[in-house]
Amino acid sequence: MSKEYTADLQKLFLEMMMNDAQNYVRVQNIYNVENFDRSLRDTAEFIKTHSDDHKTLPTYEQVQAVTGVELKPVPDITEQHNDWFLDEFEGFTKRQELERAILKAADLLEKGTYDPVEKLIKDAVQISLTKDMGTDYFEDPRARLMALKDNNGQITTGWPAMDRKLFGGMNKGELNIFAGGSGSGKSLFMQNLAVNWVTSGLNGVYLTLELSEGLSAMRIDSMLTNVSTKEIFKDLDTVEMKVRMTGKKAGNLQIKYMPAQSNVNDVRAYLKELQIKNGWNLDFLLIDYLDLLMPVSARVSPSDLFVKDKYVSEELRNLAKELNCVFVTASQLNRGAVDEIEFDHSHIAGGLSKINTADNVFGIFTSRAMRERGRYQLQLMKTRSSSGVGQKIDLEFDVESLRIRDLGDDEEYKQFKKQSSSIYDQLKNKDSGIVEAPDEEAGKITASVQSSKLKDMLAGLKSE
Missing domain, CATH: 1.10.860 (DNAb Helicase; Chain A)
Structure with a gap:
């Protein structure tokens, strides 16, 4: 009654x-x-x-x-x-x-x-009175810290260099965004994370709003088996065997295509149906990518990027909290980032709305010269749970298998990094218009450097 x-x-x-x-x-x-x-x-x-x-x-x-x-x-x-x-x-x-x-x-x-x-x-x-009085800071420091460690459910990214910058890995319930220009490798990073996590026994979903399920799966085939995508059909038996063998000791990975302009409710409904049918708990969710989603809570024109992305980002972060899983998506960098070697918040397409909502934002930097050498660089544009903002992470990229790995000790890259750092330092001095000569015994020789020469130097770095 x-x-x-x-x-x-x-x-x-x-x-x-x-x-x-x-x-x-x-x-x-x-x-x-x-x-x-x-x-x-x-x-x-x-x-x-x-x-x-x-x-x-x-x-x-x-x-x-x-x-x-x-x-x-x-x-x-x-x-x-x-x-x-x-x-x-x-x-x-x-x-x-x-x-x-x-x-x-x-x-x-x-x-x-x-x-x-x-x-x-x-x-x-959800209307209710305020009954949660928060945390008594001095009451039980050990229990408070252990609860933080347990509740966050921190998961390693599979790249130790990145884990160190994030103080251990990515936390459940947080919104992580990989930002890059067109063709920079946003999908590759998320697919590599899927491989890292599923091979460590975690269960997850890779939702693609751009690539087909088949192409996304074939890329992951290449990453898992170390067989080039060009060679997969030539060595189909080996690929099949390796994938099946890996699957026996791995977690579950579901790849699902959704049309562009889907929304968070579409994602939530799919995940619920998947959970009912498969019966396994979700550890990670990858959505490729944020810019192609539409908000639920407001009717917004797709051309109004700032407002659209603000609502979508907030809804995705709420979904991550609701599912209590590690959540990763991607976003475009704008045209202003094309000629830059260091990214900031102004380079995110749609403006600050996504940055303000996200917990971690990673800028993907690469050039033709770096890709030929098999290198990628991540720039930490924002982190909430660590002090890594502004730091860079160098990673190894296998052009054949599309696998991204921790760099480790690579003598060739150490030399490359030393050279590129030297050029970068010169570029950083462009505001002063002065470049120091390397020969100190001959005295310091200064020269005026025109902006066009700096652009040529940058172009040389990217196309070397």
């Missing part, structure tokens, strides 16, 4: 708030004048307005004079009575908000507007 919140009961709620100002303060975050019976709505509005404007509740006489409703003091109130009031008022508010949300949802459905319906209902259901 459903509970009936009569006008008399609602009047008692107002009287208990008037009786103890603390009761009003404790329910202020869910107090909504629209929830009250029409006969009490003016009274509820006056109490709220007076409290907001004068920082104190009105007197009983004021309420009666202004609204015509007589509220009476409630005698002999104990703490148990106040607890009853808090529980009942929370239930009353939830019921009223949900009822109103359902009526609004019905109107939206009749108009054919479906996307905001879920948010309306979800917001109404």
Whole structure:
């Protein structure tokens, strides 16, 4: 039998708030004048307005004079009575908000507007009083730190150099974004992460909104078997055997294509269906890529990148929290990043909206010369859980198998890095227009360097 919140009961709620100002303060975050019976709505509005404007509740006489409703003091109130009031008022508010949300949802459905319906209902259901008082910092430091370690569910990326910058790896419930220009390797990085994680026994999903399922799977075939994509069909038996052998000791990996302009609800529905059919828990989710998704909570033009990406980023981060999994996606760098050797927030397509929401953002830097040498560089543009912002991670890239690995000790690359660092230092001095000559014994020779020469030097570095 459903509970009936009569006008008399609602009047008692107002009287208990008037009786103890603390009761009003404790329910202020869910107090909504629209929830009250029409006969009490003016009274509820006056109490709220007076409290907001004068920082104190009105007197009983004021309420009666202004609204015509007589509220009476409630005698002999104990703490148990106040607890009853808090529980009942929370239930009353939830019921009223949900009822109103359902009526609004019905109107939206009749108009054919479906996307905001879920948010309306979800917001109404989640209404509650503030009961979580947070963390007592000094109470139990060890338990607090161990809970942080356990709850984060940190997972290694499979690249030790990257793990060191992230203080151990990527955390569950966080939004990680790989940012790169067109053809920079955003999909390659996510596919390599899928290989790293599934071969370590984790279960995950790779959602592609760009490449087909078949092409994505064939790339992963090459990474798993160390057979070039050009040679896969020539050595199909070996590839099949290696994939099947790896699968026996690996986790589960599902590759799914979704059309561009899908949204988070499409992703959520697919994952739920997958979980029901396969029965395994999700450890990681990779979506290739963020820019091709559309928001659920607002109707936005695809051309309005800032607003669109803001909503999509927030919805993806909420999804990561909801699923409690490691979540990785990608985004484009804008045209301004084409000739840059160091990225900043202004180079992200769509602006700061994604950066502000993301927990970690990695810029993918490469050039033709680096790819020929089999090298990639990640630049940490943002990290929330470590102090790695501004640092760089050099990784090895196998052009044949498309595998990205930790660089390790590579003498050839050490020499290459030394040379490129020297050129980079010269480029950093372009604002001063001076380049130091290497021969100190001959004295310091300075020369004016024109911007066109610097551009030539940069072009030489990229095309060397």
